[in-house]
Amino acid sequence: MDDELTGQKIIVVGGAGYIGAHVCKAVADKGATPITFDNFSSGHKHAVKWGPFETVDLRDKPATLAAFTKHKDAHAIVHLASSIEVGIGEKDPAGFYENNVVGALNLLEAMRSLSLRNLIFSSTCATYGETDQMPILESQVQNPFSVYGKTKLTIEHMIQSYHKAYGLTYITLRYFNASGADVSGEIGEEHDPETHLIPIALAAAAGLRGRMKIFGTDYDTPDGTCIRDYIHVSDIAAAHLCGLKAFANGLTHSKVNIGTGKGVSNLEILQMIEKVTGKAVPYDNAPRRDGDLTRLYADPKRAKEALGFTAQHSSLKNIIQTAWNFHSKRWNLKNVHGPDDK
Numbered sequence: 001m002d003d004e005l006t007g008q009k010i011i012v013v014g015g016a017g018y019i020g021a022h023v024c025k026a027v028a029d030k031g032a033t034p035i036t037f038d039n040f041s042s043g044h045k046h047a048v049k050w051g052p053f054e055t056v057d058l059r060d061k062p063a064t065l066a067a068f069t070k071h072k073d074a075h076a077i078v079h080l081a082s083s084i085e086v087g088i089g090e091k092d093p094a095g096f097y098e099n100n101v102v103g104a105l106n107l108l109e110a111m112r113s114l115s116l117r118n119l120i121f122s123s124t125c126a127t128y129g130e131t132d133q134m135p136i137l138e139s140q141v142q143n144p145f146s147v148y149g150k151t152k153l154t155i156e157h158m159i160q161s162y163h164k165a166y167g168l169t170y171i172t173l174r175y176f177n178a179s180g181a182d183v184s185g186e187i188g189e190e191h192d193p194e195t196h197l198i199p200i201a202l203a204a205a206a207g208l209r210g211r212m213k214i215f216g217t218d219y220d221t222p223d224g225t226c227i228r229d230y231i232h233v234s235d236i237a238a239a240h241l242c243g244l245k246a247f248a249n250g251l252t253h254s255k256v257n258i259g260t261g262k263g264v265s266n267l268e269i270l271q272m273i274e275k276v277t278g279k280a281v282p283y284d285n286a287p288r289r290d291g292d293l294t295r296l297y298a299d300p301k302r303a304k305e306a307l308g309f310t311a312q313h314s315s316l317k318n319i320i321q322t323a324w325n326f327h328s329k330r331w332n333l334k335n336v337h338g339p340d341d342k
């Protein structure tokens, strides 16, 4: 039934971020209220539009407990807040472990002390690490090589322990490559610094930066470039709705991949950008980027079986089209937001 979520209150930690804003919008579209908790370290005030918000930094344990106490009638918590920039994690593991792991522990402790049970945690395909087995199954050994992946896997373990010992109910979503933007063009990917392929390539196509670099053209793939599984952010948001409904239907715990099952190479992305925008992407071949795996794509079967989720918006064309709509709008309007509205 589609009205299962009507009237629910959902705390979205990190609701001002790229994926968080899309989750808030999807939750509000179902007649539920998203309550954003964010410290705006990387999220944006202008992306909080669908419900109340609290300024919360999860590293501050008393403040975290106070915010959760204020909203202790919430039906579920979606936890998306974390440091995500892989390169920064390698240079600053202390900051990453504190923000991601200590922050998650404070969140779990607040949930435990208030008997809040339902948690959807955003994890990542980076928890799998190096593997030749494609597509990736959830049962595969997780051996992350990046600090980022290690922090996410540590949190997965913490959540499992809380489930076992304290009865926390949870769904861990291991996202593959989040991409695209809401069809309205009002929210999308705004990282600073931006390190992701699609927004960088769109900026290069728009002439807003110099030539971009394609990291590695000697991989063992048909065109020599890396292969990833790009999933539209609106599909990721829809997966959260499936998770919230699954709680309502009695699911107690699950760990699922959120991907399409289809691999796309870096050069195929550039070709689709040229097709959609009519502009060529100026690029140079560059050496491999540290830590990049040759290919990563999901086995999406468990998401379908456990949550009834399948990707609906993730054709490469739609991903590029919606991202382009969002960015071209944003670049034209870039002086509209005030100085404290990042």
Ligand code: UDP
Binding pocket: 177, 195, 196, 197, 198, 200, 212, 213, 214, 215, 216, 226, 227, 228, 266, 289, 292
């Ligand atoms: N990439 C690239 N040039 C860039 C940014 C990314 O060639 O300026 C490549 C990167 O090396 C990888 C793929 O694009 O092969 C996807 O990288 P991204 O950072 O978007 O996502 P990741 O898979 O690392 O999470």
